[in-house]
Amino acid sequence: MTARQEKDPDLQRSLALLWAGRRRGSRGPRPKLSVEQIAQAAVRVADADGLEALSMQRVATELGFSTMSLYNHVPGKDLLLEVAADVAAxxxxxxxxxxxxxxxxxxxxxxxxxxxxxxxxxxxxxxxxxxxxxxxxxxxxxxxxxxxxxxxxxxxxxxxxxxxxxxxxxxxxxxxxxxxxxxxxxxxxxxxxxxxxxxxxxxxxxxxxxxxxxxxxxxxxxxxxxxxxxxxxxxxxxxxxxxxxxxxxxxxxx
Amino acid sequence: MTARQEKDPDLQRSLALLWAGRRRGSRGPRPKLSVEQIAQAAVRVADADGLEALSMQRVATELGFSTMSLYNHVPGKDLLLEVAADVAAxxxxxxxxxxxxxxxxxxxxxxxxxxxxxxxxxxxxxxxxxxxxxxxxxxxxxxxxxxxxxxxxxxxxxxxxxxxxxxxxxxxxxxxxxxxxxxxxxxxxxxxxxxxxxxxxxxxxxxxxxxxxxxxxxxxxxxxxxxxxxxxxxxxxxxxxxxxxxxxxxxxxx
DNA sequence: CGTTTTTATGTATGGTGTACGTAGTTTCTT
DNA sequence: AAGAAACTACGTACACCATACATAAAAACG
Missing domain, CATH: 1.10.357.10 (Tetracycline Repressor, domain 2)
Structure with missing residues (x-):
């Protein structure tokens, strides 16, 4: 977890994307992952083994994908945590x-x-x-x-x-x-x-x-x-x- | 930060040591570091750069000692955090x-x-x-x-x-x-x-x-x-x- | 068809906490 | 006095972490 950049507009836009669901430009290959899947997997991990077990790698393997593929859908762990917390609520x-x-x-x-x-x-x-x-x-x-x-x-x-x-x-x-x-x-x-x-x-x-x-x-x-x-x-x-x-x-x- | 062992008696004894100040057995060389020094350094670091900057290495270099020497006085980061928080309070x-x-x-x-x-x-x-x-x-x-x-x-x-x-x-x-x-x-x-x-x-x-x-x-x-x-x-x-x-x-x- | 965009992957970097072995220092025992 | 025992500080090593970046494949557009 490096220092957060997170100027407020940044975070605002990120959150906005996560609310609206990030419309895709329909050019590339169809994504097999979604923010919801990732968030739900994160919730599963946290439910099972606690917050300290919730790592990007763990979530990725939980889903059967590579670690880095998550970053195509979620800008970082902090945001993922927020989304997961909201889902879990x-x-x-x-x-x-x-x-x-x-x-x-x-x-x-x-x-x-x-x-x-x-x-x-x-x-x-x-x-x-x-x-x-x-x-x-x-x-x-x-x-x-x-x-x-x-x-x-x-x-x-x-x-x-x-x-x-x-x-x-x-x-x-x-x-x-x-x-x-x-x-x-x-x-x-x-x-x-x-x-x-x-x-x-x-x-x-x-x-x-x-x-x-x-x-x-x-x-x-x-x-x-x-x-x-x-x-x-x-x-x-x-x-x-x-x-x-x-x-x-x-x-x-x- | 690996998983915490921390059976409750464990933590209780650790906390006890940190309260009483860990009486030393007077056999080895006189320690140049103390829990108080370490805790105060931790507080300094957190005050200056926030909690996410508070690492063992950072605290150690702040004091001019090696990272591992801290573990002679403090069982781990979690306990250090507790002590630092109490000092800071x-x-x-x-x-x-x-x-x-x-x-x-x-x-x-x-x-x-x-x-x-x-x-x-x-x-x-x-x-x-x-x-x-x-x-x-x-x-x-x-x-x-x-x-x-x-x-x-x-x-x-x-x-x-x-x-x-x-x-x-x-x-x-x-x-x-x-x-x-x-x-x-x-x-x-x-x-x-x-x-x-x-x-x-x-x-x-x-x-x-x-x-x-x-x-x-x-x-x-x-x-x-x-x-x-x-x-x-x-x-x-x-x-x-x-x-x-x-x-x-x-x-x-x- | 080629170009462009987007996804998934692999590799690599710099960080983390801390287990463990080593060397050196002090005190207690003999 | 000599040795043993205990303790400190240090260095190395390991597993794991988030994530920057390059690569390759896939889909849609011109």
Whole structure:
């Protein structure tokens, strides 16, 4: 991975090509590979052996082609990763059946959580700009709908959506471990914070930490059946409380 | 970077060594290198040229030693990265002067935001377990204090701390771009969500997105002077609203 | 038909992390 | 004092990585 050139127009055009699907000039031989095939193969590799196993060579052999042929369809590994991540994200959940905006948001968060749980390598994909793929944007759109419906205005809804995305991803990032967890008993969510270094905890230097550590992780599931673990559910619920209060205050005062 | 061995006890012991500082058996020649020197050199490299420039060879030449000599003090690049990240995190801010828990949390978030802004490569360090370094734990401890003081119990405080950490990091991750931003005009916060692909936005498929996109990013700073940008400040404030309501409800009812 | 464009392949370059062997240095044991 | 043992730094070597570039074949156009 050499230094990225990636002036912004460059990347923009590349992404555009990957959206529209790169119309071909119909002169040369018919391509036997496509961006979609390559991206799907990349997803297969990452699903099977993790992000660190995802190399150009590996994807190429997965498809039975030479390594360099990939570069006829994809400008480089970085872009391939973005496309693969978007493909792996898949379509967002349908929240039309939700009763209120709270449940819609919770369902959305639960779906994202489940997705990240089943594909932890998505958390390792380095993201260096706002979501740009069709699926990522669809997820964002589905989240914005209930937020707008709840009464948030544009900037607030955008901020809230960013907030929620960050919370789910961040919580998943340290709750679901991606590399070592697979080797251990698999599944169980790794006790939130700080189990390994407990013995070093100097009570004088980390009083709050030691106090909190005493409280055992209850491993409670959320009361509603949307699959949110407690660590995530509590924060999301408090946040939604705050959103509700905010719009209530505005609608009552003016 | 080959596959990681890292059974959990392994990593635990490695981390332990790096905490305690690896007592030497006093048999061989006195070492001229130390973990601290190496970590600081790594931080220097990352500060200067970004995470992708941080290689063992680069760190070694930075120190005027051979590449392989590093491995006498550090078991591998992954651990070096963790140590470097902890060193780069530095000590947490002192929140003793804050008036209430809200201001304390805001100050904390602002300090973290500023730190990530000045060292964006920290956002690229792959984190695969809970914070474990002394500085990281200190940051966590400082955040837990006001949360506990506000009236949260152990599990809630832990969840809230995780929530806030995730929010700041996640928001920074897509607001501060790390690789391409340095080349562009530098500084200005990249318009939150989705500027590049606006032309592809099909109104039928992304109605909420297009609606939100119309609302221009006001680029407002937060009202309080703690350096939080609006996108982050709004969410944090709503979250704190929710926390306040939560403890208020508990103290009044039980 | 030849020209032109596009695809797939092969080769080559400069980078990566790190396993391993060697030499030299210091301290502990005898 | 002499030897053994432990430890550090170094050099070499290997496997792998992304990708620049040249080559050859294939399809469509003039």
């Amino acid at each position: 898949g379509p967002p959940p349908d929240l039309a059946g939700a009763e209120d905006f709270r449940q819609a948001v919770r369902l959305w968060a639960g779906a994202l959580w489940a997705g990240l749980r089943s594909r932890p390598w998505l958390l390792r994909v380095p993201l260096d700009h706002a979501p740009a793929g069709p699926n990522q944007l669809a997820w964002l759109d589905r989240l914005l709908r209930p937020l707008l419906a709840a009464g948030l205005v544009g900037g607030e809804a955008r901020s809230a959506a960013l907030h929620l995305t960050a919370v789910v991803r961040g919580t998943a990032q340290i709750s679901l471990s991606t590399s070592s967890e697979r080797k251990r008993a698999d599944g169980l969510p790794h006790a939130g914070l700080t189990h390994a270094v407990t013995e070093f905890l100097d009570e004088e230097e980390y009083p709050a930490l030691t106090a909190v550590h005493a409280a055992e992780t209850g491993d409670q599931q959320s009361p509603d059946g949307d699959g949110l673990p407690f660590e995530l559910s509590f924060g999301v619920d408090r946040f939604l409380d705050g959103i509700e209060g905010w719009v209530a205050a505005r609608t009552s005062s003016g | 530095g000590p947490p801010p002192d929140l003793a002067g804050a008036e209430d828990f809200r201001q304390a949390v805001r100050l904390w978030a602002g300090a973290l935001w500023a730190g990530l802004r000045s060292r964006p490569w920290l956002l690229r360090v792959p984190l695969d377990h809970a914070p474990a370094g002394p500085n990281q734990l200190a940051w966590l401890d400082r955040l837990l204090r006001p949360l506990l003081a506000a009236g949260l119990v152990g599990g809630e405080a832990r969840s809230a701390a995780l929530h806030l950490t995730a929010v700041v990091r996640g928001t920074a991750q897509i607001s501060l771009s790390t690789s391409s931003e340095r080349k562009r005009a530098d500084g200005l916060p990249h318009a939150g969500l989705t500027h590049a692909v606006t032309e592809f936005l099909d109104e039928e498929e992304y109605p909420a997105l297009t609606a939100v996109h119309a609302a221009e990013t006001g680029d407002q700073q937060s009202p309080d002077g703690d350096g939080l940008p609006f996108e982050l400040s709004f969410g944090v404030d709503r979250f704190l609203d929710g926390i306040e309501g939560w403890v208020a409800a508990r103290t009044s009812s039980g």
